[in-house]
Amino acid sequence: MISIALDAYALVDDSDGIVTHSTERGIGWERRATATYFHSDELRLATSVSIRIHGSEHDREIRDDHTKHSYRIYFRNDYGVPSARRGALFDVGEAVRRIVVRRERLFASELAFDIANRLGAETPYYKPVIFYLNGERIGIRSLTEYLAVAEWRTKLGHGDFFFYKYRGATDPESEAGVPRIGTMVQ
Numbered sequence: 001m002i003s004i005a006l007d008a009y010a011l012v013d014d015s016d017g018i019v020t021h022s023t024e025r026g027i028g029w030e031r032r033a034t035a036t037y038f039h040s041d042e043l044r045l046a047t048s049v050s051i052r053i054h055g056s057e058h059d060r061e062i063r064d065d066h067t068k069h070s071y072r073i074y075f076r077n078d079y080g081v082p083s084a085r086r087g088a089l090f091d092v093g094e095a096v097r098r099i100v101v102r103r104e105r106l107f108a109s110e111l112a113f114d115i116a117n118r119l120g121a122e123t124p125y126y127k128p129v130i131f132y133l134n135g136e137r138i139g140i141r142s143l144t145e146y147l148a149v150a151e152w153r154t155k156l157g158h159g160d161f162f163f164y165k166y167r168g169a170t171d172p173e174s175e176a177g178v179p180r181i182g183t184m185v186q
Helices: 008-011 057-061 108-118 149-156
Strands: 001-006 033-038 042-054 070-074 098-102 126-133 137-146
Touching: 001 137, 042 098, 108 126, 108 137
Parallel strands: 001 126
Antiparallel strands: 001 033, 033 042, 042 070, 070 098, 098 137, 126 137
């Protein structure tokens, strides 16, 4: 179970709320929050974080209900902890700096990750969670390590790779399978 708590105005205020301004991007649209994570009955994480809306611009445009969004959560020195320590959120892997509580395509990504992992590909860490936002049970979501080039460089120990990020059916390059980020493709 992961629970995120933030001031109500930071979520839905007409001028500053991340849900009411869901198409905005960047650190300026992150809001301070508190994250608490339990695995079974064990408290594994309780810390300050920042949070913002996650997803493609199309996904963020069509949703005005806070229960229908995916959320990106950042661990930053500014909030007291640079990362979730190894083993706090995922039983394997290293410390994690960014995570996503994902709504879209619930478990479809995890199935794809399982298949890719069994074929020998590197995949992000992930698991199902029950998600609470400001005390409201939102439901079952997928908790996923956020995919970013810097983390993959650290994970793989080199930068010789292509990084493809699917940005949705409204992005022609994404639909064509064009790598967007990586050290070999600029």
